[in-house]
Amino acid sequence: MGFVGLSLLVAVADGSLIASLPPGWYLSLHRPPGAPPDWMFGPVWSALYVMIGVAGWLAWRRAVSPQPLRLWGWQLAANAAWTPAFFALHSPPLALMLCLALLVLTGLTMRAFLRLRRLAVWLMAPYLAWSAYATYPHRRLLVAQPRLAPVRYEESIEPATALCFAAWVALDVIPLEASTH
Numbered sequence: 001m002g003f004v005g006l007s008l009l010v011a012v013a014d015g016s017l018i019a020s021l022p023p024g025w026y027l028s029l030h031r032p033p034g035a036p037p038d039w040m041f042g043p044v045w046s047a048l049y050v051m052i053g054v055a056g057w058l059a060w061r062r063a064v065s066p067q068p069l070r071l072w073g074w075q076l077a078a079n080a081a082w083t084p085a086f087f088a089l090h091s092p093p094l095a096l097m098l099c100l101a102l103l104v105l106t107g108l109t110m111r112a113f114l115r116l117r118r119l120a121v122w123l124m125a126p127y128l129a130w131s132a133y134a135t136y137p138h139r140r141l142l143v144a145q146p147r148l149a150p151v152r153y154e155e156s157i158e159p160a161t162a163l164c165f166a167a168w169v170a171l172d173v174i175p176l177e178a179s180t181h
Contacts, residue, residue, distance in 0.1 A: 007052045007056070010079060030141075032136075034140070055072075055120040058120040059116045074109075
């Protein structure tokens with residue numbers, strides 16, 4: 001069950017980062033209506049990370065090509081990158097782009113898992129739903145506090161570039177491993 005362990009490692013790493021940072025910046029943000037309360041994040045994400053890990057393990061047991069697991073890894077990487085983007089870099093625009101990339105990658109992962117094991121798809125469904133729900137406050141945060149939107153280019157990425165890159169990697173248009181030819 002290394003997949004569960006890897007998912008929980010992301011949870012612990014992100015949680016440790018959040019705990020090590022002063023809370024002043026986050027507490028100064030005006031959170032939009034509908035944003036989940038702080039106490040909800042720990043229990044929800046703990047359950048989701050276990051479900052993500054089990055889904056990856058179930059797919060791995062039936063996978064005949066590396067693509068479904070590569071997609072699973074990329075969605076987990078996008079998930080892991082969100083916390084530093086938002087809390088350490090204080091970049092809601094970058095965090096929003098990562099949310100959008102995460103939604104695309106999770107959807108592609110679920111589609112790939114559908115060919116392998118339906119239970120893996122069902123285990124990923126709450127994660128997709130929570131990620132979609134979590135994207136709403138990001139967008140509203142930028143609308144409510146426009147001072148957060150203009151960031152230096154090197155602290156952000158263009159939305160289209162991020163989404164296209166994520167999709168290309170997920171679909172193997174951009175191979176990540178070196179060619180052996």
